[in-house]
Amino acid sequence: MIYTVTLNPSIDYVVEVQDLKLGTLNRMERDLKLPGGKGINVSRILSRLGAENTALGFLGGFTGSFIEQFLNKESVRTDFVQISGDTRINIKLKHGEETEINGLGPKIGPDESAALLHKLSTLNGEDIVVLSGSVPPSLGAGFYERLIAVCEQTGARFVIDTTGEALLRALEHRPLLIKPNHHELAELFGVTLESKEDIITYGRKLLEKGAQHVLISMAGEGAFLIAGDKVYHANVPSGTVRNSVGAGDSMIAGFVGTLAQGGDLLEAFRTGVASGSATAFSDDLATGEKIEQLKGQVAISQWS
Ligand SMILES: Nc1ncnc2c1ncn2[C@@H]1O[C@H](COP(=O)(O)OP(=O)(O)O)[C@@H](O)[C@H]1O
Numbered sequence: 001m002i003y004t005v006t007l008n009p010s011i012d013y014v015v016e017v018q019d020l021k022l023g024t025l026n027r028m029e030r031d032l033k034l035p036g037g038k039g040i041n042v043s044r045i046l047s048r049l050g051a052e053n054t055a056l057g058f059l060g061g062f063t064g065s066f067i068e069q070f071l072n073k074e075s076v077r078t079d080f081v082q083i084s085g086d087t088r089i090n091i092k093l094k095h096g097e098e099t100e101i102n103g104l105g106p107k108i109g110p111d112e113s114a115a116l117l118h119k120l121s122t123l124n125g126e127d128i129v130v131l132s133g134s135v136p137p138s139l140g141a142g143f144y145e146r147l148i149a150v151c152e153q154t155g156a157r158f159v160i161d162t163t164g165e166a167l168l169r170a171l172e173h174r175p176l177l178i179k180p181n182h183h184e185l186a187e188l189f190g191v192t193l194e195s196k197e198d199i200i201t202y203g204r205k206l207l208e209k210g211a212q213h214v215l216i217s218m219a220g221e222g223a224f225l226i227a228g229d230k231v232y233h234a235n236v237p238s239g240t241v242r243n244s245v246g247a248g249d250s251m252i253a254g255f256v257g258t259l260a261q262g263g264d265l266l267e268a269f270r271t272g273v274a275s276g277s278a279t280a281f282s283d284d285l286a287t288g289e290k291i292e293q294l295k296g297q298v299a300i301s302q303w304s
């Protein structure tokens with residue numbers, strides 16, 4: 001079973017405004033309320049791809065109820081720890097470009113965090129845990145390491161989608177997969193990446209530091225998969241971008257979901273890229289049909 005962990009879920013409030021003017025009244029062209037948070041996005045796509053999974057994490061307040069009800073309507077299995085605080089709202093402002101304003105998230109108490117750790121302690125070596133998204137400040141930056149320690153005790157493999165120090169610290173625990181985009185890769189090493197060769201050089205360093213598989217996504221520029229001594233490149237299908245929120249999570253879901261269902265590495269890479277692009281071309285996350293439709297347009301070549 002795949003378990004996604006969203007420590008800091010969100011209602012993604014997608015708002016479209018023409019000619020945004022700060023400091024004055026603007027009226028929305030359209031708005032959309034969606035369940036969000038990286039792990040939840042992963043679970044929604046996994047379910048649409050037919051990959052069995054359970055969404056874990058923290059939910060609370062009226063915002064948490066909205067998310068739980070939305071996921072249940074989509075038959076996404078959930079087992080969230082109910083908390084006293086309100087789950088946050090993240091604003092996704094579309095005004096020609098995309099501006100995101102993400103909330104900090106609610107306070108998580110010690111009993112609440114202990115309840116999540118207990119849920120993870122019941123897993124086993126057949127399971128995959130996807131740790132994804134920001135950590136609410138009250139849990140502390142080291143909380144991902146506590147979750148990883150539980151995975152190591154149970155034998156569950158883990159995927160982590162976070163950035164900076166938390167990602168670097170996770171590498172020595174041999175994550176099954178990490179997926180920084182090329183900007184996050186540059187920030188990780190404090191360098192400017194001038195070429196695709198630079199991206200590969202630094203992507204390989206993540207493998208040397210312990211990651212078993214490294215996906216480097218580059219938005220509309222395609223993606224690299226680095227595994228063992230091989231590097232593969234995929235182009236992205238053509239299409240019109242409608243909402244790229246959740247594209248990275250969709251890519252992770254496509255990759256992990258395919259592996260979990262017995263697909264090989266390149267099939268997983270293909271499905272991951274198709275899932276990311278299909279979401280970018282959708283208002284909400286991609287449907288399974290749209291992902292299948294785009295898979296045929298993903299060309300993969302061995303880079304080295
Ligand atoms: N503009 C785009 N055109 C086509 N596909 C896209 C676009 N933006 C994202 N995608 C797809 O989503 C994947 C992940 O997107 P990216 O923006 O790199 O991740 P993240 O959301 O983690 O930053 C890409 O590899 C690609 O498959």
Ligand SMILES: O=P(O)(O)OC[C@H]1O[C@](O)(COP(=O)(O)O)[C@@H](O)[C@@H]1O
Pocket residue numbers: 008010012035036037038041090100102132133134135244245246247248249250
């Ligand atoms: O676009 P991505 O990176 O795939 O993730 C989008 C998700 O991440 C979020 O922006 C949350 O990100 P953080 O957890 O890093 O705050 C959600 O609002 C949204 O659903």
